[in-house]
Amino acid sequence: MDFSINNSASNTLFQKIEQVRRRQGKVQDTHITLAHGSGGKAMRDLIDDIFVSNFDNPILSQLEDQASFNLSNLLQQGDRLAFSTDSYVVDPLFFPGGDIGELAVNGTVNDLAVSGAKPLYLTCSVILEEGLAVETLRRVAKSMKAAANKAGVQIVTGDTKVVHRGAADKLFINTAGIGVIPSGISISTQNIQPGDVVILNGELGNHGAAILVARGELALETDIQSDCQPLHNLIETILKACPKVHAMRDATRGGLATVLNEFALSSNVGIRLEEESIPVREEVKGICEILGLDPLYLANEGKLVVVVAKENADTVLSVMKSHPTGKDACIIGEVISSPPGIVLLKTVFESERIVDMLVGEQLPRIC
Template sequence: MDVLPTNSAQNPLFQKIEKIRRRQPKVRDTHITLAHGSGGKAMRDLIDDIFVQSFDNPILSQLEDQASFNLANLMQQGDRLAFTTDSYVVDPLFFPGSDIGELAINGTINDLAVSGAKPLYLTCSVILEEGLPIETLRCVVTSMKAAANQAGIQIVTGDTKVVHRGAADKLFINTAGIGIIPPGIEISAHKIQPGDAIIINGELGNHGAAILIARGELALDTNIESDCQPLHGLVETILNVCPEVHAMRDATRGGLATVLNEFALSSDVGIRLYEQSIPVREEVKGVCELLGLDPLYLANEGKLVVVVPKQKAEAVLAAMKSHPSGKDAAIIGEAIPSPSGVVLLKTIFNAERIVDMLVGDQLPRIC
């Protein structure tokens, strides 16, 4: 009886095994099936082909159930950890200027950035509806990869689940993010003082208006695009000239009005806005007038609100205008002693009205 040589170069069985090991996994299906969430070969091929190859980095490539980091290396960059999570359920998945994948990356980056943190690592968990085209998922993941690369962060772990047709709306994404806050940075809404200046980095409402129009429910022809963008570079620019920023937050769902009401309640001060100073595109104003909406409540995905001491306002404004993400920045208001917990808007007619918290939904789901 002949004995097969143990050398893999001569053993046909070993050669076949080695060939299988070297073979790149490839999703053969055209649409998501329940098998892609079963934990078997179909799921492994989906994860390897679409996610691992796109997000490839030394931490992710370990394919463990968690990502691990060297604490000593992290502590060299700052003295505190910033940690956040968010979920993204936008409809449609692709819209003018962005898509759900880029939105998920930039939204989580921005939640870290407004604490003063340098974003480092993100997770990516997806819930896929049975029947979702594989090519749609591939496009979303490619967009996530591009956004992560642009921002200089890594996606290091994740999860995939598949639900029955009709149990979800095509694709949901959950992300979590970790960043490091440098020493000396203490940003909190509780620090706002009367006299502080309120600055925003550009035009309001572009994202909410773009989503609304992209749904095709209105016969409108405009060039409004989402403002989706990462803001950590702009935040770094701001902190370089004003480390003593009192408060900072990105104005997403609920828009500028919601952020400022949260600030007023947290700090027990009042806030006065000046309508003529608030940047809003004419096209967005037109959409709002047509539908009876208020741009102060429209969602944004690339806008942050900064509250700084009055004496630092002009320096911060100049620094923001020097950055591409802040070229349209403007001082739009100030903190006032009273009425505390209230946001007032001084209109172009020199009257004042209360800008309250949003009650209910101004728009259907937008982020």
């Protein structure tokens, strides 16, 4: 019996086999099992169904172990790369104003943007606890897709691991990001000088307060939402108006107080804040008073701290106020020569107190 087939039939058969082989899988389980981290078909189906289908782009679709970029395209946008990574372990996964997926994308986008970089590419690695609902993971992935689209970045590679039940808390995410810094931009704490002005883009502590209320441990009713948002467009607007910004940082864990202490220590200058000028919602103030917290240390996920020369302050403040993400921008303090490495707060009672670096953790698992 002749089992040979002609070339045409052979090609058609191989094409059909290849189509079947490349067909995206679908998750059949309702909850994550250890098989989803085994490297086999269950894992491939999970990646196809949850991540590839949401993050699809030409680089990711190659499904290699790494993402490859055309260097000439990057060089057209700037002369230096910015590279950042962060991990997210927030509890609860979903909270008023955002979720862990949106947080992971915006957090890394903002870490790149404060260097003056244009964020371009992200990675996404997840650690899943056995028993996590697949629908929860699907919801997070869709949120990451929406956040990435809004920020104009692509999620181009990643990794998935599954741990035994009880070895993690539902879902942890790590994102790394690459951006390109345009020539002529040099943002660094080393640039800060006495006489500089400190500008903030809006209310402090909304993220920390929203997470605290969402945990349901306190009988509090409030409409406070997290300020989770990308800052890259606001920063781009600022740099177009004033390329000589001295320093920028997003105030996340440790809040405004920690950022300014880092500035003061790195540049060996002092910083004096005006308490009356620092915007904090009354509801956030109330929560802090009840629990003995300080809003200066509460976490934020969409707050930008900008330090500029005094002669550029009005220009920067004006363009920030013209942007939706900076409409509540205000000058909150100034850089002073002494005492070096110290942040001072001029209170509403005209006295001064030292705002030290955060010791310990006011609220764990905040981002």
